[in-house]
């Protein structure tokens with residue numbers, strides 16, 4: 001199988017970056033995060049890109065970053081929470097080992113709160129979360145080769161659960 005050793009997907013705030021970094025350390029491989037790639041290339045935060053250019057423009061930039069990372073990274077790769085909205089991306093994930101980190105709504109509110117740095121949850125986090133998950137859950141599940149629930153677990157416990165699932 002070519003491509004990343006493991007791809008992490010799941011909603012914003014679920015811990016993809018923290019767990020991804022820990023996983024990479026445990027596996028002795030490099031960690032990469034498409035959100036970081038986008039911020040580095042644009043020289044702006046993701047919230048700024050959303051505000052200044054809108055979500056559609058962000059999704060185009062995100063898709064390009066994801067396709068580059070899938071083709072050019074062989075370690076642990078974390079994808080931004082909305083990456084799986086793109087059909088071509090989902091198709092490319094079909095041949096990969098993909099772990100979906102899941103969490104329920106209470107855990108999501110606890111972790112993301114009213115953080116304005118997360119543009120899609122800035123107004124009414126609980127309601128926006130439910131709506132996002134209703135439209136995305138099946139997409140995460142559709143690309144996943146394993147699902148690891150994170151509710152009530154520390155990042156270390158989640159990392160171990162991912163390793164167990166590989």
Ligand code: S3P
Nearest residue numbers: 011012013035046080081082119
């Ligand atoms: C988004 C998730 C964020 C970021 C942007 C949009 C989403 O990434 O790409 O705020 O649509 O779910 P993380 O999942 O890494 O927080």
